[in-house]
Structures are given as structure tokens and as C-alpha cells.
Amino acid sequence: MPELPEVETVVRSLRRHLPRGGRRARLERAELRFPGMLKFGKQYWPRLDGCEITDVGRAGKYIWIACRSPAGPRGAPATVWRLLLHLGMSGQLTIEPAAAALAAHTHAIFHLAGARQLRFRDPRRFGRIGVVPAAADSGGAANRHAGAMDAGSIPAALSPEEERQLGIPPGGEPLEIGEAEFVKLFRGRQAPIKNALMNQRLLRGLGNIYADESLFRAGIAPRAHDLSAPRLRRLRLAIRQVLEEAIRAGGSSISDYVDSGGKRGWFQFQHRVYGREGQPCPQCGAPIRRITLAGRSAHFCPHCQT
Ligand SMILES: [Zn+2]
Structure with a gap:
């Protein structure tokens, strides 16, 4: 089962390999091959299509990817989503060329610009995926009221409130605790x-x-x-x-x-x-x-x- 160092290593390698900002960071389409993997935010899943990936981070054993959807038609504001992934017992998140053979147990594919894919594979299926709107920085309500949250205003970490809503355990971070x-x-x-x-x-x-x-x-x-x-x-x-x-x-x-x-x-x-x-x-x-x-x-x- 992946523990903190493995999850942190995946996050760091995603940060290296996922271009953030700019054209090639576009998430063209989110494809769910095994719907049971998506545990929360089903209604938001289609909103990931066409998003720009702006950041990647970790909260406990959860990996989050911040995605900014373009402004919608009729002036609907842009929204920032957090895509949450938990590797469970056997989860793997890999970036591969779109043409690479698809391994068994690949449950979600995030089609990226530049003919690459972020693939989530999990033979034992204890992994989890979720999508939630990102909460604004401190003073949340005021920021949210401003409508289109700019990608630059996403806090680097999940707020305690976000973590609580997502059911992420509230424990201390072993690398940070005093x-x-x-x-x-x-x-x-x-x-x-x-x-x-x-x-x-x-x-x-x-x-x-x-x-x-x-x-x-x-x-x-x-x-x-x-x-x-x-x-x-x-x-x-x-x-x-x-x-x-x-x-x-x-x-x-x-x-x-x-x-x-x-x-x-x-x-x-x-x-x-x-x-x-x-x-x-x-x-x-x-x-x-x-x-x-x-x-x-x-x-x-x-x-x-x-
Ligand atoms: Zn000894």
C-alpha cells in the first residue's frame, strides 16, 4: 500500500511531467472506464473536459490536481476544480503516450494535449477518485462571490474545511509537524x-x-x-x-x-x-x-x- 513517500514521489513526478499552465497542460477529456472508481462529484466530472491543469499537490495520502475550466458560454465564469485521487492498495498514476498499449485495470484516462495521457490503473480497486470545486483562499465567501476564481488564487494546500468535506483524515503532516x-x-x-x-x-x-x-x-x-x-x-x-x-x-x-x-x-x-x-x-x-x-x-x- 502506498504510504507518504510513495504518494509524495508520485506528486513530485507529476509536477515534473505535467506541464502546468500553457497550452500543453490542457486536459482535453476525462474518460471514466470504471464508474465505481468515482466516489464523489459525479456531476462535476464532465466539467473537467477542456480544463487547464494549474497545480498538483498532496494532502495526507490524497493527490490533488487543480484544473481550471474555461469560461462557459453566455458569460458563465471559469471555475477551478480539484481532481482528487487516492491510490488505495495498488493504484498507479502514470503519464504515457496516447499510443501506448493500455494496461489491464486502467479505470480512468485523462487525455492531455500533446497526445499524452494520465492513466489511473488499480487492479485491486481500493483507489478513489473525486472532483470538487476548489474553495477560495481565506475569506472564502468574499472570494467565491467574485465569481470567476483566478487560478492564481487557489491556495497551495487544501483548507481544513475542504479536507473535512472530503473526508480526508485530519492528522498532522509528519514532515511538517513541530x-x-x-x-x-x-x-x-x-x-x-x-x-x-x-x-x-x-x-x-x-x-x-x-x-x-x-x-x-x-x-x-x-x-x-x-x-x-x-x-x-x-x-x-x-x-x-x-x-x-x-x-x-x-x-x-x-x-x-x-x-x-x-x-x-x-x-x-x-x-x-x-x-x-x-x-x-x-x-x-x-x-x-x-x-x-x-x-x-x-x-x-x-x-x-x-
Ligand atoms: Zn539490533
């Missing part, structure tokens, strides 16, 4: 720290791989709870370090993850505990153990992590 906020969020929790880290309402974007790897680097056992402030501070730094290294490596390709250029990630070769049950700990040589916590496997070194 030390005091992080400690406050996890201090005194009685649940195993591994479970708390994967709770998307607390922190969003960490799944099994990066929770295990971060706990190893911080020297904290997955079952540990009620952690002291110094240990939590160490954990926050370990999380940032692991995520940043993973993003630099292009994410982890465990099953079928690829970025938008079809490239696999390399971070799986740098995993120190995840998926390494029985193999020697890179720090002390003791065999890595695997246990089950809340129905998910947790990998750790019983010697280095307490």
Missing part, C-alpha cells in the same frame, strides 16, 4: 506506539513500512506506550529522516508501486527491519522479529528497541 505539537499528540497514550503512529487521525501518511522503520531508528519497541517526551522527540526526528530518505529513493516498491513515469522506487533495499524477519539486525546482528499488533505485522529488533 516538536511540541508532536509530543502533545502522542504523550500519555496507552495504545502501542506502532498503532498510534498508523492512526491517520493523529498523523497521516505512515503505514506499516515507515512506522516500523522509524521505530527502529528511534530505538523504540512497537509495543511501547506512554513514551517520555525525550523519546517522542527522538521518534519525530527518526520519522522525518526515514521519510526524507525514502522520498529521495523514490519510495518503496513492494508490490506494484511505480511513480508517474513508471519508475520503481528503491527504498525497499534500505529497509532495516520491515520484511526482514529472521535476518540479522544491521546494528547488533540479532535476528529481526515479527509480531502481530492490532492485526498488522510489526518488525523490530528485540535488542535495539525497548
Whole structure:
């Protein structure tokens, strides 16, 4: 399942490969091949045709693409839409030449100017697509009242209100959360720290791989709870370090993850505990153990992590 580094890698590669602004960024037609994938905003879907792509970003594990529709007939104002995509368990978003063979399980095709396509493929179908009108920047009502929202006025991130409406979990962003906020969020929790880290309402974007790897680097056992402030501070730094290294490596390709250029990630070769049950700990040589916590496997070194 793609976690924060994989989603961030897809966003960064989309930003590199999707021309934004200018003629070639035109989304000529949005083709939905498996309607069940579109979970919300069905009425807005046809409005994507003819849009100009103006930006790409991420909120938690959601990828958003801002699209500006041209002014309508009879003076209808231009509107900015956010196309939201969630990769689910096995989703892939790739940019390909229009002439490239269509892979099985391609559920949506965004036909781009310049004979290219942004394709959404998802064999396991846990992915999601949605379309919503973009909310204006702070002072929303006033801006919306102005009618045609200029692409330049789209905030770089989703507003908390937009996120709430979209059902995106409200958790902190692990790459941005400050030390005091992080400690406050996890201090005194009685649940195993591994479970708390994967709770998307607390922190969003960490799944099994990066929770295990971060706990190893911080020297904290997955079952540990009620952690002291110094240990939590160490954990926050370990999380940032692991995520940043993973993003630099292009994410982890465990099953079928690829970025938008079809490239696999390399971070799986740098995993120190995840998926390494029985193999020697890179720090002390003791065999890595695997246990089950809340129905998910947790990998750790019983010697280095307490
Ligand atoms: Zn060890």
C-alpha cells in the first residue's frame, strides 16, 4: 500500500511531467472506464473536459490536481476544480503516450494535449477518485462571490474545511509537524506506539513500512506506550529522516508501486527491519522479529528497541 513517500514521489513526478499552465497542460477529456472508481462529484466530472491543469499537490495520502475550466458560454465564469485521487492498495498514476498499449485495470484516462495521457490503473480497486470545486483562499465567501476564481488564487494546500468535506483524515503532516505539537499528540497514550503512529487521525501518511522503520531508528519497541517526551522527540526526528530518505529513493516498491513515469522506487533495499524477519539486525546482528499488533505485522529488533 502506498504510504507518504510513495504518494509524495508520485506528486513530485507529476509536477515534473505535467506541464502546468500553457497550452500543453490542457486536459482535453476525462474518460471514466470504471464508474465505481468515482466516489464523489459525479456531476462535476464532465466539467473537467477542456480544463487547464494549474497545480498538483498532496494532502495526507490524497493527490490533488487543480484544473481550471474555461469560461462557459453566455458569460458563465471559469471555475477551478480539484481532481482528487487516492491510490488505495495498488493504484498507479502514470503519464504515457496516447499510443501506448493500455494496461489491464486502467479505470480512468485523462487525455492531455500533446497526445499524452494520465492513466489511473488499480487492479485491486481500493483507489478513489473525486472532483470538487476548489474553495477560495481565506475569506472564502468574499472570494467565491467574485465569481470567476483566478487560478492564481487557489491556495497551495487544501483548507481544513475542504479536507473535512472530503473526508480526508485530519492528522498532522509528519514532515511538517513541530516538536511540541508532536509530543502533545502522542504523550500519555496507552495504545502501542506502532498503532498510534498508523492512526491517520493523529498523523497521516505512515503505514506499516515507515512506522516500523522509524521505530527502529528511534530505538523504540512497537509495543511501547506512554513514551517520555525525550523519546517522542527522538521518534519525530527518526520519522522525518526515514521519510526524507525514502522520498529521495523514490519510495518503496513492494508490490506494484511505480511513480508517474513508471519508475520503481528503491527504498525497499534500505529497509532495516520491515520484511526482514529472521535476518540479522544491521546494528547488533540479532535476528529481526515479527509480531502481530492490532492485526498488522510489526518488525523490530528485540535488542535495539525497548
Ligand atoms: Zn539490533
